[in-house]
Amino acid sequence: MTSRKIVINFPKDLIDRPIVYKLIKEYDLEFNILKASITPDSEGIMVLELMGDKKKIDDGIKYLKDQGVKIESLSKDIKVNWDKCIQCGACVSICPTEALYISDRKTMKVDFDAEKCIACELCIRPCPPRAIEVHYTT
Ligand code: SF4
Ligand code: SF4
Structure with missing residues (x-):
């Protein structure tokens, strides 16, 4: 099971069609709608997290594209807000990639190496002051 976040942008004539529903039924995918809106010119924009088998996610995305839906991948970056960080160290033991x-070691100063981060988000919840943030970009 893997997951992928995408932004889908579909034109007016597709708004009433159950294209996302088909992802569940025909591609056996689960999804979370992270954001959905209809713009004034009646285009629909949805941010979805698709979950399932990697190949089925690829096939489902291909299906959406074939229907005329524009897709952009959403990538995420993890950032530490050092102004909020209280240097408690709770995130260090949880992070699988160091x-x-x-x-x-003397001051027990916590640092962050973005190159090693795989954006698994395991560190987000255990951080008491919520100093670790996820930033999404397309
Ligand atoms: S998101 Fe995962 S890999 Fe990145 S810092 Fe947090 S725990 Fe470590
Ligand atoms: S858990 Fe949060 S507050 Fe504690 S060291 Fe890590 S980033 Fe800083």
Whole structure:
């Protein structure tokens, strides 16, 4: 099971069609709607998290594109807001890639190496002051 976040932008004539529903029925995918809106010129924009088998996600995305839906992948970056961080170290033991690490053993200063981060989000919840943030970009 894998997941992928996408932004889908569909034209007026597709708004009433159950294209997203077909992703569940025919491609065996689960999804979360993270955001949905209809713009003034009646285009629909939806941010979806698709979950399921990788190949089925690819096939489902191909199906959407074949229907005339524009798709953009949403990538995410993890950032630490150092103004909020209280240097408690709770994230360090949780991070599977050592992207969050102790950079100074004497002061136990916590640091972040973005190159090592795989954006798994395991560190988000355990951070008491919510100093770790997810930023999405297309
Ligand atoms: S998102 Fe995952 S890999 Fe990145 S810093 Fe947090 S726990 Fe580590
Ligand atoms: S858990 Fe949050 S507050 Fe604690 S060291 Fe990590 S980023 Fe800083």
